[in-house]
Amino acid sequence: DDQGRKMSKSLGNILEPAIIIEGGKNHKKEPPYGADVLRLWVSSVDYSSDVPISQSILKQLADVYRKIRNTARFLLGNLNDFDPAKDKVPVQELPELDRYMLHRITEVFEDVTDAFESYQFFRFFQSVQNFCVIDLSNFYLDIAKDRLYISAPNSPRRRSCQTVLQIALENLAKAIAPVLCHMAEDIWQYLPYQKSHESVFESGWVKLDEQWKNPELALSWSTLRTIRTEVNKVLEKARSEKMIGSSLDAKVLLYVKDQQLKQRLEAMNPSDSLSGNQVDELRYLLLASQVELVDSLEAIQTATYSAESETIALGVVNAEGLKCDRCWNYGSKVGTIAEHPTICERCNAALAGEF
Numbered sequence: 001d002d003q004g005r006k007m008s009k010s011l012g013n014i015l016e017p018a019i020i021i022e023g024g025k026n027h028k029k030e031p032p033y034g035a036d037v038l039r040l041w042v043s044s045v046d047y048s049s050d051v052p053i054s055q056s057i058l059k060q061l062a063d064v065y066r067k068i069r070n071t072a073r074f075l076l077g078n079l080n081d082f083d084p085a086k087d088k089v090p091v092q093e094l095p096e097l098d099r100y101m102l103h104r105i106t107e108v109f110e111d112v113t114d115a116f117e118s119y120q121f122f123r124f125f126q127s128v129q130n131f132c133v134i135d136l137s138n139f140y141l142d143i144a145k146d147r148l149y150i151s152a153p154n155s156p157r158r159r160s161c162q163t164v165l166q167i168a169l170e171n172l173a174k175a176i177a178p179v180l181c182h183m184a185e186d187i188w189q190y191l192p193y194q195k196s197h198e199s200v201f202e203s204g205w206v207k208l209d210e211q212w213k214n215p216e217l218a219l220s221w222s223t224l225r226t227i228r229t230e231v232n233k234v235l236e237k238a239r240s241e242k243m244i245g246s247s248l249d250a251k252v253l254l255y256v257k258d259q260q261l262k263q264r265l266e267a268m269n270p271s272d273s274l275s276g277n278q279v280d281e282l283r284y285l286l287l288a289s290q291v292e293l294v295d296s297l298e299a300i301q302t303a304t305y306s307a308e309s310e311t312i313a314l315g316v317v318n319a320e321g322l323k324c325d326r327c328w329n330y331g332s333k334v335g336t337i338a339e340h341p342t343i344c345e346r347c348n349a350a351l352a353g354e355f
Contacts, residue, residue, distance in 0.1 A: 002054035015053055030055070036180045037062050043121040043179045064129050065183075068176070071132040072187050074141060075169040078148050082162040083193045089160045091211055095279035098164045100221040101140050102212035105168055108135070109206045112175045121179070128176060136168065139225065143284055150327045150346070152353040157278045171206040223261065223311070224285060227254075230309055231286045231316075238305045238316045248328050251290040252282075253315040255300050261311070265293055273331070273346050274355065289319035289330040 007014050020038050024030030040061050045051045091102065108131045115123035144161050151158040169187065177184035177200050188200035197203040235247045244250050256262040269282045269291055282291040300306050303315025319330035324344035333345040340348050349355035 002052050002057055004050070004052070013054070015055075015058075020058060033058055033062055034182070036182050037065050039179050039181070040065055040125065044125040046122050064125075065180070067137070068128065068132045068172075068180070069183060071136050071141075072169065072172065072183070074137075075165050075172075076187065076190055076192070078144075079162055079165055079169065080192050081153060082159075082166060084163075084166055085194065087154075087159050087162065088166070089156065089163045091209070093156075094160050094163065095157070095277045096217060096221070097140075097143065097280055097285075098160050099212075099214055100217050101135070101164050102167065102209075103214045103218050104131075104135050105164075105171060106208045106212045107218075109171050109175055109208055113206065116178065124175075124179065128172070132172075139228075140164075142287065146284060146327065147279065150350055151355055152350045154353070155350070155355055157355070160279070170203075171208075173200050174203060174206045177201060220264070227312055228285055230307060230312065231288075231314055234305050234307045234314060234316050235286075235288075241305075243304060244316070244318070246328070247287040248289050248330065249319055250288050250316050251292065251319045251330075252286050252288045253292050253294050253300055253303055253317065254282075255294050255297055255313040256311070258311070262293065269293060273344075274349055278355065283329075289321075 005011060005013060017038060019030055020033050021035050023032030037058065041053060041058065044061060045053075091099065094102070108127055111127045112124050115121065115127065144165075147157045147161045170191075173184045173187040181201075184200045188195070188203070195203075231252055235244070235250060235252075238244050238250065239246070254265065256265060265282060268280055268285070270276050273281075273283075283289065294300065297313055300308075300313045300315040303317050306313070306315040308314075321330045321332040322334035323330050324334050324347055325342040326347040327344065329344060329346070331344045334343065335341055337343065337345065337348050340351070343351075346355055
């Protein structure tokens with residue numbers, strides 16, 4: 001069991017597979033987890049040593065199962081109007097962020113493939129869990145919500161995101177099929193477009209494209225993700241102490257010593273929100289209404305909330321301008337558009353089908 005004791009009737013620590021799947025007489029003490037959670041437990045353990053199992057371990061695995069399922073639900077929900085045959089964006093036209101995610105998809109699913117081929121099923125479990133929670137939920141999907149929710153339905157910034165979601169979802173369903181067979185088939189049956197095969201079990205293994213690999217881009221975005229993590233810590237502190245309600249209430253100040261990194265960040269911080277590809281921008285990466293790159297540490301030190309690391313120094317202050325009723329971002333253009341006085345220039349362009 002979870003305390004390292006062998007299972008025996010005298011200790012009363014035996015767990016029957018049928019009870020794990022269907023539940024015991026008391027569903028509060030012995031809830032029905034279903035076959036997929038039991039199969040997930042089998043994949044999570046290292047069978048080369050003693051294998052622990054208990055109600056607490058099963059509860060943890062049920063939480064992991066729900067995280068994977070909730071990620072898949074989000075992906076499905078945001079593909080409801082997407083038809084790959086006519087809406088898919090070619091790889092070379094995708095923004096940097098999306099091409100980086102395609103690179104991560106190749107890394108993750110190559111690792112999953114290797115885990116199955118070498119019978120190290122616990123590596124499959126770890127890779128899929130980390131991909132759904134860390135790469136998708138906590139990073140890519142967190143940033144993508146702005147594109148998916150406020151952009152015009154057919155805008156390039158939205159369709160490019162849906163292109164990545166479709167690739168991630170189909171490969172996720174194929175990768176989990178050997179273990180989470182019921183969930184994989186559920187995902188496949190609810191794909192909202194014409195499928196190549198009727199069942200996920202007829203569709204073959206994950207399909208990865210060599211042109212998705214981009215190690216140089218991955219290195220650059222690894223640095224950006226580190227900066228995002230540092231900023232999130234300060235934003236969370238400001239939120240917990242009620243200076244801001246959400247990260248969109250904030251303006252982030254960044255001071256960078258490294259000139260090469262500073263130039264990279266400046267290129268991602270246009271003064272006009274309607275220019276560029278409208279995706280690879282610091283404000284979207286950091287989920288803040290505004291970002292300013294400052295030339296001295298003094299500006300950072302005057303901020304109520306600040307932090308300093310080897311790479312950057314950062315501060316958080318209140319966002320400037322008025323709050324947009326539609327996207328909740330703050331900006332100086334809110335209130336200046338006669339036709340829509342309560343929304344920002346991005347939302348005005350989105351309503352016109354141009355953003």
